[in-house]
Amino acid sequence: MSGFLFAGFGGQGILFSGKLLAKIGLAHGKQVSWLPSYGPEMRGGTANCSVIIDDEPxxxxxxxxxxxLVVLNLPSFEKFEKTVKKGGVLIVDSSLIDKKSERKDINSYYIPASMLASENGLEGLANVIIFGHMMKATGIFDYAAVEKVLVDSTPKSKPQLAELNAKALSLGYGWQE
Amino acid sequence: MSEKVLMKGNEAIAEAAMRAGCKLFFGYPITPQTDLSEYLAKQMPKRGGLMLQAESEVAAINMVLGASAAGERVMTSSSSPGVSLKSEGISYIVGSDIPCVIVNVQRGGPGLGGIQPAQSDYFQATKALGHGDMHIIVLAPANIQEMALLTGEAFDLADIYRTPVMILADGALGQMMEPVDFGAKPVRELPAKDWACNGHGHKRLRNIVNSLYIQPEELERLNIERFERYKKIEENEVKYEEYLTEDAEITLVAYGITARIARTAVKLARAEGIKAGLFRPITLYPFPKKQLFELADKTNRFLSVEMSMGQMVDDVKLAVEFKKPVTHYGRTGGVIPSPEEILDEIRRLRREI
Structure with missing residues (x-):
């Protein structure tokens, strides 16, 4: 079983990232669940969502x-960094979080996703950039399959957005510290 | 790729209702249920239906009464405080012996409570949803696929037994997404709605849908007739699921979202060599009394796990009739228990045996 947690501010595309992962799991014939945090904290405060991918119910x-754990803001880093399982993976948007994990029992990755987004004309797609980096770090699914689900998840009425999403995914996947 | 689509529980109920031929929905928004009416507001007009946001819960449930009296398949949904407001209307619908589907996506209470998931409306749903000698059928799905399946089933049961049927879910099931397949819905034979007030064209006597009976003998006769129907429902419609109960020393009893967490706890306990099992009621009314009574001969004790201070535990005790000890473990106020804390309780009980 793999449990994923995406956390950040409302509006950063946290829930979309989670949905994308759940759809990828579904496309691979896995059992999946997606659970958002819901309520007042979604309005500008912290938002997070849990995604589970498993072979069993x-x-x-x-x-x-x-x-x-994928974190896109400091409050989420401080709240959830300590909860990552031993041997687990932490992915941090280092352009928004000026802090590093001191844990030696997890693998931490830092990518300035928000900065990369604005430098590359990918405003609002930091979540997809960091998602690409997570795919690389975890290596759980094949890149081409992920790209297909991402493009399929983009509204058909916005073909240019599909292209930008694919570019963001590729940027995050290939980015090296 | 399979036929499955990823959907929220609230949306799955909405979609399944439309597929079951429900063309009318009356409701009033409340977290964590609002996605359901939002989905219907978008979809129903396109598919030949009507979704109406009423001025209040009280208005909505009375619109349901009217639509049902006219013979239409109709649904309303709400969350805990909103269901309380609907209770008078629900009692009138029961008293009128007409069908409808009511969804309760439970949140923490009492009062306005909170907006996080809870199972603390069990008593209300199964014992006292309205005044008078009454029950309604209560179905408790535990995953999104079941949210869809049981919604279709709810409409059929409502029509067959001329009673409201409640889908009792909670905020987690309402908000979470899982794959769902709308394909396979078993077909049931449905009685004609010859009682409906839908225009007689001078070809038959007029029908009357009413819940007021001034003569005590007449009201008594109707109540007895209704309870005979409840007996039939209990004989024919009880649903439950068992997981590793065959040799279980400790049998957990849990429904809805808690059942799936309890199932993980059972698996963890088994991995430690503790023989645990899970009995999951799917119909909460009628409660699977007979099945639990029989299970009591095989197990050493029961543990009712609920997101409440202990409500279903009373039904488990009544079912088991003191054959074996029954205890409760629960979290309340919107807190979801973890599999590990349920495992701790299982370990504690094991030491007591």
Whole structure:
């Protein structure tokens, strides 16, 4: 079983990232669940969502000890960094979070996703950039399959957005510290 | 790729209702259920239906009564405080012996409570959803696929037994997404709605849908007739699921979202060599009493796990009839228990045996 937690501010595309991952799992014939945090904290405050990908039926949809944590703001880093499972993966948007994990028992990756987005004309797609980096770091799914689901998830009425999404994914996937 | 689509529980209920031929929905928004009416507001007009946001819950449930009296398949949905407001109307619908589907996506209470998931409306749903001698059928899905399946089933049960049927879910099931396949819905034979007030064209006597009976003997006769129907429902419609109960020393009883967390806890316990099992009621009314009574001969004790201070545990005790000890473990106020804390409780009980 793999539990993923995406966390950041409302509006950063946290829920979209989670949905994208769940759709990728579904496309691979896995059991998947997606659970958002909902309520007042979604309005400008912290937003997060739990995604589970498993071969067996999923019990609790709530991820409290993530195998993979993706954080896009400091409050989320401080709240969830300590909950990552031993041997797990932490992915940090280092252009928004000026802090590093001191944990030696997890693998941490830092990518200035928001800065890369604005430098490359990919405003609002930091979530996809960091998603690409997560795919690389975890290596759980094949890149081409992920790209296909991402493009399919983009509204048909906005073909240019599909192209930008693919570019953002590729940028994050190929980026090296 | 499979036929499955990724959908929120709230949306799955909405989609399944339309596929079951529900063309009318009356409701009033409330977290964490609003996605359901939002989905219907978008979809129903396109598919020949009507979704109406009423001025209040009280208005909505009375619109349901009217639409049902006219013989239409109709649904309303809400979350805990909103369901309380609907309770008078629900009692009138029961008293009128007409069908409808009511969804409760539970949140923490009492009062306005919170907006996080809870299972603390169990008593309300199964014992006292309205005044008078009454029950309604209560179905408790545990995953999004079941949200869809049981919604279709709810409309059929409502028509067959002329009673409201409640889908009792919670905020987590309402908000979470899982793959769902709308393909396979078993077909049931449905009675003609010859009681409906939908215009007689001078070809038959007029029908009357009403819940007021001034003569005590007449009201008594109707109540007895209704309870005979409840007996039939209990004989024919009880649904439940068992997981590793065959040799279980400790049998957990849990429904809805909690059942799937309890299932993980059972797996963890088994990995430690503790023989645990899970009994999951799918119909909460009628409660699977007979099945639990029989299971009591095989197990050493029962643990009811709920997101409440302990409500279903009373039904488990009544079902088991003191054959074996029954205890409760729960979280409340919107807190979802973790599999690990349920495992701790299983370990504690194991030491007591």
């Amino acid at each position: 999923i019990g609790s949809p709530l991820v409290t000890k993530p195998d993979v």
